[in-house]
Amino acid sequence: MSRAVTLVRSNAPSDVAQYAYAATTPNGARFIFLAGSCPLNEDGTTAGVGDYAAQAAKAVENMHLALEAAGACIEDVISTRVLVASTDRADLVTAWDVVRAAFGDHDVPSTLMGVTVLGYDGQLVEIEAIAAVID
Template identity: 70%
Template sequence: MSSVVQLIRSSALADAPYSYAATAPSGSRLIFLAGACPLNDDGTTASPGDYAAQAARCVHTLSEALRAAGATLTDVISTRVLVASSSQQDLVDAWDVIHAAFGDHEVPSTLLGVTVLGYDDQLVEIEATAAVADI
């Protein structure tokens, strides 16, 4: 089934690797996801010290949460990516993994450097909202 999410770009704004806005039609069911964390199945933090590996594990966690809600990455309408670092390169390392996982579905996203995240050794977290057809 195709996604109800419509990504919106603007030729009046700078070209970016994400859409500037997104919409879903009236009657869509919104899914608000908790922050996807880089946790292993046993609850420990995956890949301490590795921004890219933690971003990949966050995408896995996000994908599983979406699946449980009857959605996929292409149903995501917005993300917020939190990276525990003041280094722009660390943010880019995490973003590159997340952007690649979403492929052509370049959802509106905010990328933030933060001081600390909730789990020991956690460096990355992805918040997301998705929209699916309300059947």
């Protein structure tokens, strides 16, 4: 199956980033804008309270479900924004490492942000994503 997303790599501003700096899609691709994937269990409770890695993993799991419902998969994601409720860079990196591993070789352009608070009780991580598919 042909994918709509093409990742663009660049040496600028540095070679250090763990992701592509840009992504493109052909004309006619259908975009899928996902709401932030939260670390929620089926019963609506927050998973992994106090655990950044566990919450990142649950948010990735829920993102997979949303992508599937929209007729897409993780290789169709064109960009992400990872929100982490912390001012400690180590907490951001903990969440990022889980998200980055989930994407494997599909290293989409991403933004990692520390925020003051997220919407659900005990929520520490949320992942926003945009995907593109060719129908």
